[in-house]
Amino acid sequence: MPELPEVETVKRSLEPIITGLIIEKAVVNMSKIIKEPSAEGFISLIAGKKITGMDRRGKYIIINLKGGYSLVIHLRMTGQLVYKDANQEIVKHTHVILSLSNGQELRYIDQRQFGRLYLLPSSSLQNISGIEFMGVEPLGEDFTKEYFKKELRNKRTKIKPLLLDQTFIAGIGNIYADEALHQARIHPERSASSLNARDVTRLYNAIQDVLKQGIANRGTSFKDYVDGEGKKGDNQNMLKVYGREKEPCPNCKTLIERKKIGGRSSHYCPRCQKY
DNA sequence: CCGTAACCCTGCGTGC
C-alpha cells in the first residue's frame, strides 16, 4: 500500500542511480498498465529519452525525461518500481521493462495490476485526472495549520474519509490516516467540522509526524512494498494501530478495534480516541 | 455536498 512516504522513498532511492541514464528500449507485457498513450505509442515515444530527474506529487512518481516528457507512475496497491540488472530473473507479474543505457533495467511489477504508467508532456501532467484536482502536499509549505483549520470547518464529512480524500490532502492512505488519528487521539468517525482548535493542532502535527517518520524509516512494508532497490522499509514496526486489531494500545493497553468507516477498514483505540 | 458501493485484480485465509 504505497502512500506518500513509500512513494517518496522509491523516488529518493532511484533518483541518484537513474538520473543521466537513457531509456533505450521498453518492453510491455501487459498493455492495459500503460494508461496513456497506447502501449505502442509508449514504446516508440520513450526509446532514446534521457532521464533528467524525478519528482513526486501525492502518490504519483514522476520521472522527467529530456525533451519535455515525463513518465508518471502510480503504484496503487501492489505496484513496485525496481532497478535490477538485466541478468536478474524476471519475477512473476513483471509488466513493463525499461532497458537503461548502463545495462540495468527499471521494472514495473504489479501483482494486482491496479497501477498505471503514463507518458506525456511534462507541461500536461494535469491531464491525469488524479493529478488535476489533487489537494495540497501535506509536507509542503502550502499546508499550514490555518489552511487546515479553515478547510475542516466547512467539511461535513467524517474526519477519516476526509484524510483519504486526495483532492483535499495528497498522499495520505489508510495506514498513515489511522496512525495520525491515533497520535492526535481523535476518533475516525468524528465529523471534521466538530474538531476544536486543540484537536486541529494535534491532528495537523500528527499528520506531518507520521509521514516524516514513515519517510525516515524508508516506508511501511506491510506486504508488497519495496523501494527502488527492492529493499523493504522499517516503518511497519513503528505502527501503533494499523494492522493491530485486538492488540493492546501502546498508550493505555485497551485493545485496538477495527471497523469499516467510509468503506475502508479503520484501526483505532476506543479509549484514547473518543468521539 | 455527502455517503455508499461497484469496479479493477490476485493471493490468502476460512470453511466444508
Added chain:
DNA sequence: TGCACGCAGGGTTACG
C-alpha cells in the same frame, strides 16, 4: 487436498 468463497485495498466513477 482441494475447492468455493469472501476479503483486502487506492482511487475513480456512478448513483441515490
